[in-house]
Amino acid sequence: MVETLGGLGQNDTFDVVVVGAGGAGMSAALFAAIDGARVLLVESTEYVGGTTAYSAGTTWIPGSKHAADVNRDDSVQNAEAFLQRAVGTRSSEAMRRAFLAAGPKAVAHIEANSDVKYRARPFHPDYLSELEGSTLRGRALEPLPFDGRKLGRDFALIRPPIPEFTVLGGMMVDRDDVGHLLKMTKSFASLRHAVKLLARHARDRMSWPRGTRLVMGNALIGRLLYSLLARGVTVVVGTKVEALHQGAHGVEAITLTHKGERRRIAVKGGVILASGGFNRHPARRAAMLPGADQSWCPGAPGHAGSAQDLALAAGARYGEGALSNAFWAPVSVRRRSDGTTAVFPHFLMDRGKPGMVVVDKDGRRFLNENTSYHLFGIAMQEANRKGQSVPAYLVTDAEGLRKYGLGMVRPGGKGLGPFLADGYLTEGRTPGELASKLGIDAAGLADSIARINRYAETGVDPDFQRGTTDYQRANGDATWTGPNPCLGPIGRAPFYAVRLYPGDIGAATGLVADENARVLARDDQPIGGLYACGNDMQSVMGGVYPGPGITLGPGLAFAYLAGRHAAARARAGANASQNKIATTA
Known part of the structure; x- marks a missing residue:
């Protein structure tokens, strides 16, 4: 009781x-x-x-x-x-x-x-x-x-x-639900699954403050x-x-x-x-x-x-x-309209997908974007001790944002105005403009993007061996047509970024x-x-x-x-x- x-x-x-x-x-x-x-x-x-x-x-x-x-x-x-x-x-x-x-x-x-x-x-x-x-x-x-x-x-x-x-x-959704919601216009089975979720949630909201289907x-x-x-x-x-x-x-x-x-x-x-x-x-x-x-x-x-x-x-x-002393994950931070702070852990939906790159204030990569979130957080702290990586910057282009979203910005590329207005999301017509708005080195960012684009063609990342383990490849995009499910080009304007911080997720x-x-x-x-x-x-x-x-x-x-x-x-x-x-x- x-x-x-x-x-x-x-x-x-x-x-x-x-x-x-x-x-x-x-x-x-x-x-x-x-x-x-x-x-x-x-x-x-x-x-x-x-x-x-x-x-x-x-x-x-x-x-x-x-x-x-x-x-x-x-x-x-x-x-x-x-x-x-x-x-x-x-x-x-x-x-x-x-x-x-x-x-x-x-x-x-x-x-x-x-x-x-x-x-x-x-x-x-x-x-x-x-x-x-x-x-x-x-x-x-x-x-x-x-x-x-x-x-x-x-x-x-x-x-x-x-x-x-x-x-x-x-309405709560798990990883299976997310897959169906993203495919609901392409698959009848996904559409049926999505309709059931939405109907249940609509009934819930008549009597409950939030969805009662817990996952x-x-x-x-x-x-x-x-x-x-x-x-x-x-x-x-x-x-x-x-x-x-x-x-x-x-x-x-x-x-x-x-x-x-x-x-x-x-x-x-x-x-x-x-x-x-x-x-x-x-x-x-x-x-x-x-x-x-x-x-x-x-x-x-x-x-x-x-x-x-x-x-x-x-x-x-x-x-x-x-x-x-703790377990870690990269997080992005945004002030909500009610004054509270939203802290969003970047576990798997964006940073490891094709067309994504993470850089420091010099515009340079310093880690494997597909490593586990714990090792990602530790790498951020190691680089921070050298004065480089807090915040780090998760960068993509218009296509990457549309397909995978970026932190709290959901896939689809719509409704960006509030995120741009409060500074959670930064946009640039070119990588140079994006770097200028972020306050990071433009030449370094241009070089990092050029490298990622070359590696996307070959499927090989000689700098950090991205996409070389089963775990890393599982967090890529299995539908990607390139040779490595974790590596894709960055080139379709405009370009976007969110800031990442090392967040402790447990002792x-x-x-x-x-x-x-x-x-x-x-x-x-x-x-x-x-x-x-x-x-x-x-x-x-x-x-x-x-x-x-x-x-x-x-x-x-x-x-x-x-x-x-x-x-x-x-x-x-x-x-x-x-x-x-x-x-x-």
Whole structure:
């Protein structure tokens, strides 16, 4: 049930308390509830869903029961070898094995006992597809669409998607829908699909503030919320954790606060931290993400790091050795009419397509436009340290804009006026005029375009090897008639550009935990009754981004381990030895 803090009694007792209602936290609460625990889920913002609600909802779980639907040749052993090559010593091998072992069990358990359902994407390559052990399909799961109307008035609790990722005032579309909408005038099947979408949305808008057909991350959150409420989990929003109270056997209570009102809540089994990480923590952001302006972060607002502060005060510590403290994506930024800021992650719709080029202030390319968004963001920061790439400039011509769009400018080449007027989009009749308006070197831009045009003819990019891996080619244009689906000419006036910034999309550095997601103290012993999962936990990927959904996948697996272990601890009694707790994980 959804409660206010005032609806909870002073010294009320729960078996498990979960802090943070993103994908990992909601999953941990659900796993504990499935095992019979009395669960309280605490969210600091007005919505549930966190950044998961903004995301594609992709969950990287090798070896799940769905993998064989699209790839019978993969195995957990292949995935382990792949991660060893991709991540190596940047994370604990034991923790990676715990993730790989728990992931398939987590998928099977949550599907068997809740309304959360997944399917494997037919084609979704690992990002580091050049490494042995990678695969093109089977590891990336996506949630099935969900009918938000099932939630009734509680539908309003789900964090709405980024508005710029919806159409027609709140209609969600996934990658399959986008394909049909772009082909609706060329294919009867696509037209039929589009008509069904539009008709459903028209009906929705008669009774709902936005579309109720939920896909991607919103579908996952909708399914989780529906399942949690069915299991009787108590959910409170707009509520912060002010204190963790430790006793002889670890964390035994918490203090919650909402608008000056406080409640002390007793906890039998444990507190699971899943608050999203440190990204908006005022001090840690400056120290751990230097040079990355918070306004470039496209994540949901709840990840302020205050829950981690409490854990650190209780003896926890941050992990070390990651490639980066965060995961990254190139983003463009625009001021909305209501005064809020739109931050648009450039994942796959534009920068990797033919007829696109990314340059620095000297007009020169400095990276492979088709690399993963994480490596793209890291490359921007590396170049920025040399004084070159923030912002960078994503450049195309009239044909590229028409076919693929440019950030928040959708394909078709129509309705450009507002984007040009507020400076989000820059237009030039020639590359030289475009460079002048951007304030970048015209000769450098002309040379970069000339090079791309030559490479489009040969299909070979000798500068950055664009389009040489399966992942890169998958994000090109399969219908392109040139020799490389990622390389096309830039030459049809006018010319356009948007500015790109490195945006952090999630924390990679978090609290050190063990194979049951128990937070470890500085002596490597578990802090009794304290767990972490999601971005509050040190990433098993070590700041590397090997494939799609490598935050939600471990988030689900360690939510399974944390939720079930905490529930078992509650059953055994808080004074039971940590090492004697029986768990069915």
